[in-house]
Amino acid sequence: MSDLLERLRERGWRLTAQRRVVAEVLDGDHVHLTADEVHARAARRLPEISRATVYNTLRELVHRGEVLEVSTDGRAKRYDPNAHRPHHHLLCSRCGSMRDVRPTGDPLADLPPSQSFGFTVSEVEVTYRGICPDCAA
Amino acid sequence: MSDLLERLRERGWRLTAQRRVVAEVLDGDHVHLTADEVHARAARRLPEISRATVYNTLRELVHRGEVLEVSTDGRAKRYDPNAHRPHHHLLCSRCGSMRDVRPTGDPLADLPPSQSFGFTVSEVEVTYRGICPDCAA
């Protein structure tokens, strides 16, 4: 994720300790943290970091396409560093945990033009809902 | 939608003016109102109806499977009376309006068991995001 920070610095981003820590916290696979979870983990390394800065940084990373924002049924949004390879999600209806999945097939191709109602469709999101192994036990 | 009210009354629901009006407001095709929109329309027929009652009634209708709750990217949730025939949604990223769509193909079949991560998957939700004709103009 240090690549990311370099890339952004070249585009005029100031490299601050806060932004570095947020980027570190977001690193990994199947990572889907809420903003408050990001803040809690960032605060372990940088205790004075504020919630506003976490929100600001996340918003900018999303806006620049470096992080994916996923909303889950009225709960807090989750932030996903795996933005460069498109994928979908498995969501536990009980605890809200998420896993990445890559279904075969292209749902965009499954939308007949007769059903588009004049919309210019740019993306599709597929969410599989169920109970995760932990919650099933 | 009077069928609905009868069905619920037989299951022990009290038939109040408020619940009747909420059910009326929710009737129709491609209906995806927010709770406040439901409240506003209900209040045209029953001026003293409270927001709390609208929220209570919607929550119960959703819980009993008579109305679908659709969350749309951090905006207010929308309520969909068309719960009995499964369908998916076209969502305008600008104004938040929605239309029902019925894509061909079954996304559930597109999830390889190797990708299930032990989840017991019970439903799949597909959202097509784009710009609606009104917002494109």
Add this chain to the structure above:
DNA sequence: CCTTGCCTTAGATCCTGTCCAAGGTAGGGT
């Protein structure tokens, strides 16, 4: 009709996320 337990109500409260004004600092320029 009466009674009772469910329903409705206004307002407080909670949660998530944004906005603001004040002070701090990265990093280009000298």
Add this chain to the structure above:
DNA sequence: ACCCTACCTTGGACAGGATCTAAGGCAAGG
């Protein structure tokens, strides 16, 4: 190495959506 300044961070106020509470109201069975 040091300044400057525009950009960044901060705490707290604020806003919208949704839930909760305690008090009074009313559907509907007896």
